[in-house]
Amino acid sequence: MNSWRFLILLSGLLMGLFGVLLTVWGNPENSGICISCFMETSAGALGLHPNERMQYLRPELAGFVLGAFGSALLAGEYRSRGGSVPLFRFASGIILIIGCAVFIGCPIKLFLRLTAGDLSSLAGVFGLIAGVWLGVSTHRHGLELPTPQPERGGSGLIVPLMALMLLALYLLRPSFLRFSTGGGGVAAPWLLSLTVALLIGFISQRSRFCITGSVRDMLLMGIRSPMAGGFLLFIISGSLTAFLTGRFHPAFYGQPGAHTEVFWSFLGMLLVGWVSTLIGGCPFRQLVKAGEGDADAGLVVIGMLSGGAIVQSFGIAATAAGVPLYGKLALLLSLSGTILAVRCLRRAPAL
Amino acid sequence: MVNCVKQDIFDRLLLTAFVVTCAALLYIAVASPANRSTAVTDDKALAREGQLLLIKTLYDPLEKLIADGHYQSALLQLEELAKKYPGEPTGLLLRGRIQAARGALPEAVAGYSAAVRANGSFVDARSPLSRRDEIAALVASASQAANDTGSAEAHQFRQHLYYLKSRLAGGCE
Numbered sequence: 106m107n108s109w110r111f112l113i114l115l116s117g118l119l120m121g122l123f124g125v126l127l128t129v130w131g132n133p134e135n136s137g138i139c140i141s142c143f144m145e146t147s148a149g150a151l152g153l154h155p156n157e158r159m160q161y162l163r164p165e166l167a168g169f170v171l172g173a174f175g176s177a178l179l180a181g182e183y184r185s186r187g188g189s190v191p192l193f194r195f196a197s198g199i200i201l202i203i204g205c206a207v208f209i210g211c212p213i214k215l216f217l218r219l220t221a222g223d224l225s226s227l228a229g230v231f232g233l234i235a236g237v238w239l240g241v242s243t244h245r246h247g248l249e250l251p252t253p254q255p256e257r258g259g260s261g262l263i264v265p266l267m268a269l270m271l272l273a274l275y276l277l278r279p280s281f282l283r284f285s286t287g288g289g290g291v292a293a294p295w296l297l298s299l300t301v302a303l304l305i306g307f308i309s310q311r312s313r314f315c316i317t318g319s320v321r322d323m324l325l326m327g328i329r330s331p332m333a334g335g336f337l338l339f340i341i342s343g344s345l346t347a348f349l350t351g352r353f354h355p356a357f358y359g360q361p362g363a364h365t366e367v368f369w370s371f372l373g374m375l376l377v378g379w380v381s382t383l384i385g386g387c388p389f390r391q392l393v394k395a396g397e398g399d400a401d402a403g404l405v406v407i408g409m410l411s412g413g414a415i416v417q418s419f420g421i422a423a424t425a426a427g428v429p430l431y432g433k434l435a436l437l438l439s440l441s442g443t444i445l446a447v448r449c450l451r452r453a454p455a456l
Numbered sequence: 457m458v459n460c461v462k463q464d465i466f467d468r469l470l471l472t473a474f475v476v477t478c479a480a481l482l483y484i485a486v487a488s489p490a491n492r493s494t495a496v497t498d499d500k501a502l503a504r505e506g507q508l509l510l511i512k513t514l515y516d517p518l519e520k521l522i523a524d525g526h527y528q529s530a531l532l533q534l535e536e537l538a539k540k541y542p543g544e545p546t547g548l549l550l551r552g553r554i555q556a557a558r559g560a561l562p563e564a565v566a567g568y569s570a571a572v573r574a575n576g577s578f579v580d581a582r583s584p585l586s587r588r589d590e591i592a593a594l595v596a597s598a599s600q601a602a603n604d605t606g607s608a609e610a611h612q613f614r615q616h617l618y619y620l621k622s623r624l625a626g627g628c629e
Contacts, residue, residue: 134626142628158576158629209628277485283500287580289628354625358618362627365618424629425622426573 109312110331116305116314117335121342123301124217127165129350130293134361135221137293138165138305139214140388141205144413145422146289147271150282153414158288162275164295166392168302170268170406173310173396175303180311185261186253187400193250193446194401197384198391198408199415200376200439205388206416207373207423207436208232209362212316212387215374218363220343222355228367229374236378237320243383248451250383253401261398264406268396272299310397315390317381362425369428369436376440383447508584515546527554545575549587552594561598562613568594569616572623579623588624595620 120138127137136142149160177183205211208229210218215233218226274282275295284290292298308314312335319336327333347353358365381387386394386402388409394402416422421435428436514537521530531554534547541547552567568578568591577583579591598617602610 133628136628139628145628156629287583288576291626358614359621359625360627361622361625362629363622422629425619425627 112312113335116312117339121339125346135218141211144409148413154417156417160283160285161290164299165302167268167272168299169306169392170396172303172306173393174265176307176310177397185398189251189253195404195408198405199412202412204373204376221347223360224357228370232371232374233378236375239379240382260400264395264403315386317387364427545571565616
């Protein structure tokens with residue numbers, strides 16, 4: 106086994122293990138690692154939305170970015186790059202969070218919910234697979250976003266510096282920051298969360314591990330693709346840890362942070378799978394790429410933070426009570442916007 | 457990485473200005489704690505304290521009435537309070553408690569569900585408003601009573617019950 110394959114397996118193992126352990130240590134149930142939840146709570150902590158139960162500046166976000174940054178620097182892979190349809194990527198960040206908010210969770214949380222026995226997440230699994238398949242088909246039919254170009258200057262440093270600044274804000278706790286005491290604001294000890302996130306960010310930068318990337322590779326190359334091993338290990342380690350820590354409760358109803366509107370769950374994750382495949386990675390992968398100097402991925406990250414504020418401010422985010430009307434409208438609007446963008450980008454003349 | 461070119465006087469000026477700005481930032485942020493305004497947090501803490509006090513003043517006598525079994529009087533007073541504070545979550549919760557005590561489980565579960573939707577603190581173990589144990593006990597007894605008939609009422613009952621179960625299980629909102 107070569108070292109890259111080993112790193113992929115290690116990424117999957119760590120993500121499954123710590124994805125569950127972080128909930129044991131205090132993160133919300135089934136949300137040990139959830140990029141969309143973290144974006145929403147961080148936006149709330151910065152005062153960007155009024156939901157008092159979703160406000161906590163997540164050190165995990167800074168950890169993923171800084172871990173990837175450190176790893177890229179050490180491996181000599183840090184490259185400041187960007188300039189590939191930036192506004193589309195920013196909008197994609199917002200759309201990703203809308204899809205995740207309707208489902209309640211990013212692709213990582215989707216599988217963490219599944220490993221904890223949440224059968225309602227199966228609709229999301231099918232949606233994600235369909236979305237990734239749609240993304241692959243879109244590529245096959247001629248849409249390939251331009252490769253980010255090397256940039257002079259340090260625009261690739263902006264997101265790692267922002268991560269550092271958010272971490273400093275977390276530690277200094279200025280009075281304008283808001284912290285919930287319940288709901289999505291409950292958290293594992295910050296030093297533990299940060300250490301885990303730094304480690305996962307570091308390893309995932311080396312391995313390029315990504316949930317939608319794994320699904321895409323399995324659709325294209327089958328179960329023998331290198332990413333498939335990491336993905337399966339993620340599922341196995343998550344399931345085992347959930348089982349051993351008493352967090353495995355197989356049921357369709359009454360699951361933590363979940364609703365049973367399967368059609369909207371399917372559609373939400375379809376959108377996430379599709380957009381993630383188009384922009385080259387799931388929300389987690391965008392954080393890692395932003396850490397290694399990709400300013401375009403950085404714009405996706407800023408779009409995701411904006412999305413976190415939008416879904417909570419406008420009443421788009423689903424809850425255990427179901428998907429609100431604005432959530433359904435926002436999802437359909439995002440889906441139609443994506444279809445239109447794909448149509449336009451396919452027809453755009455090559456530069 | 458950032459391209460390295462020979463530094464000119466402007467680069468040195470920029471670097472000096474950067475160091476000076478950072479030093480000023482650090483000084484103001486760390487060395488002058490007295491300058492840090494706590495107005496926002498103070499206001500929020502005050503609002504929370506005020507809300508808790510109001511809830512205690514309004515509903516403590518009602519809780520006593522319910523505990524003593526004077527459900528009709530409690531319901532009348534709840535009606536009066538609901539006119540003054542429509543949709544107030546504690547009122548919804550107490551109405552649910554009365555219905556549970558009277559054996560009207562579907563109505564009780566609907567009342568608790570409405571209360572938790574309006575204020576999630578009821579299911580937080582550490583909140584001063586926590587009614588977690590009470591809600592868990594209701595869910596346990598209602599789960600046994602829930603049947604699989606296809607009527608609209610039974611469906612509504614199950615929906616409220618699943619909602620409460622999900623909220624008790626935790627997770628993001």
